[in-house]
Amino acid sequence: MESLEVGRALRPSAATASESYGSPDGYPPLRRSLALRLAERAIHAEPGGVLLTSGANHALDLVIRQFVAPGEPVLVDSPGYYPLFGKLRLAKARILGVRRNPDGPDIAHLDEVARRSGARLFFTQSLAHNPTGCSLTLPVGHRLLQRAAALDLRIVECDPFADVLPAAQARLAALDQLERVIYVGTFAKTLSASLRCGYVAARADVTAALRDLKMVTSVNSSGFVERIVHDLIESGRYRRHLRRLGGRIEAASLQGRAVLAGLGLPVFGEPRGGYYLWCGLPEATDLDVLSRRAAARGILIAPGGLFLPEGPAGPPMMRVNIAHAGDPRFARFMREEVGGAA
Template identity: 65%
Template sequence: MGTVQQPDRGNSRSRVETIVDEVISRIERGLIRPGERLPSTRHAALAFAASKNTIVDAYDRLVAAGQIESRPGSGFYVSLNRTKGTQTPEPARIDAVDSVWLLREQLEKRYEVRVGDGRPPPAWMEGAEIGQLRPVSRPGQRTLPESYGSPYGLLALRERIAGFLTERSIAAAPAQVLLTQGANDALDMIVRQFVEPGDAVLVDSPGYYPLFGKLRLAKAQLIGVRRTVDGPDPDDLAAKAAASGAKIFFTQSLAQNPTGCSITLPVAYRVLRTASELNLRIVESDPFADVLANATPRLAALDQLDRVTYVGTFAKTLSASLRSGYIAGNTDVIGQLADLKMITRANSSGYVEQIIFDLITSGRYRGHLKRLTGRIEEATRQAFDTLQQIGLPVFGQPRGGFYMWCGLPEHINDTQLSRIAAEQSILLAPGSAFNPDGSSSPPAMRVNIAHVGDPRFRDFIAEHCA
């Protein structure tokens, strides 16, 4: 690639942006052709007089922008179908800014700036460090399963997951683990099994908006439990459970979506005491478990899968394309859900489960988690700095996940702000989508730590939130 003028060493964020701009400029001028391989991160670091981590961040941005693509085991190449700098994406037509719209726009990828996205840049998850994602053939073993297999899922992977749970102080035998097609599939099965039309159901507020959609399809009555920086408000939970007669509470204890905050041990004890007193079933989601400390307080660890049903996934820490997750619970709950899975889905993907098992047993998954954890920590620090600079207050002290919850000026309507941003190809995630009653008071939004540093987002906030 040759040498270039050294970026400002005093600002690592501007150095990344300078490198991104330089690579795009070289592509636009034909100095690097479509399909041509880019220098390795080591050689690029020498050419730009930058650290290898800075180059990795720059390449991640270029992948996310569609300028280059990562080919596992080979390197980075200029995309054959790259987004032209002179093209302006067709603005997304917005009929309603709600949870369905937000989910659709995250999947369609029509926005250049993806601050409201629920996922990190693709290279964080699906880069060369994962290797070729395919099952490893062993003597006497077929690569593809011969039949549907057990409705519980691949036994070898369930045994590994049971081991992970033991490390988190959750005692579970493999028979207490049911494999699913991701956390959303797990939540869908739990809703189908335990929620009847008209039931009062308690959820975090703000909380996980795809769950709200599943509960609305089940014709449940959603009741939001106020989320604090220390987890669900125990007093609010007790009052609303008693008043509504609700028998189930869905919550995410750690690195919660959307706030990024985690439950504290005193709050966890009070939540479980309320559940015992009011005969309340708890469904605890833990999508970031593999990048969080095993000793972090979990309701499932304190309860030992008595009242708590625990949901995990590999989609957040491995790949959103590998749809695999699991439910852990007592034997009665898992038996009921296994029957439901068999009737409604026949089975989960044994092929995908074998891939994940091989990644775990080969050590590649553990190595990937170390790198991912480092990226999350660095991006979190940078996101805090950026949000402080542009005047957006952060809710609590999020650590370990992809999200932060930011307050907006009182005069701002977060739904309308999202509409204005969409016209500039900026995806925002308005607070109203994460509140079960659809309210936007006080105004807020969820931000993705990997994308808040984009200068177009900073300029937009400066213009519209002053």
């Protein structure tokens, strides 16, 4: 990602920012802009149904505080987003994994686990999934919402790469129109990880409850940051930035897949649009040893066990970030460790 567009926006946004606390819902013009962007994805959300947060992790934290009681069973993707697991453990939830297939959650497994546990909440990432990079298909999304209705299951859908993915891709929030789906977005993956700005789109009663919780726990999100993001969107600079970023993601993904193919490491599914590839390793691979050896060489390996709520299980897997997959130091290290032709 580039810092150029952010740097250009800092001064005018900071100069026009008010020193008051501002609206607890977040900067109103940005909320209106987000409602329009959501409409492009066929998600109808009034500005009153959009709550700004200090990033997606803040949004997830608010949802967990509002809807998860100690000891309550909660469904998550397996593999899935491991920082979410930490938040749920902090809330003393009982975390239950739902197998993730290349085309989305395994519906039969979700049905089985939900019925057995009585879970009423499912956290998932439909598109450019972390860590697999794969995306939900329309038929799986339709079946998932059918089962959710039968099970009275609320779904929290995180969509951090939405702005570099096609607007028409299958999203649960679009299929459901925010009836039982809480939709979480962020600018961290497409603009800057240090500009903590995210949002929740949901039914008005849900966002009202989350707004009250936000006021109690953090008072407000940053009006300065929200003005910067709004300026970037309204000036058109954000769209130009996204076009460049999308091209870079595609090129890096193709290069990463070529490197892994040369190493003889199979990639899970057909990842596209995000930053991650999920690849298999030889059966005899000790992931702890591999990670330590990599760290000694200045390489951070994300072992598959981190992304499984039940802990390391099954064949060894590894998440690869496409931004670094083409680095010759990575390919050289992996060739020494696991062999391959590259």
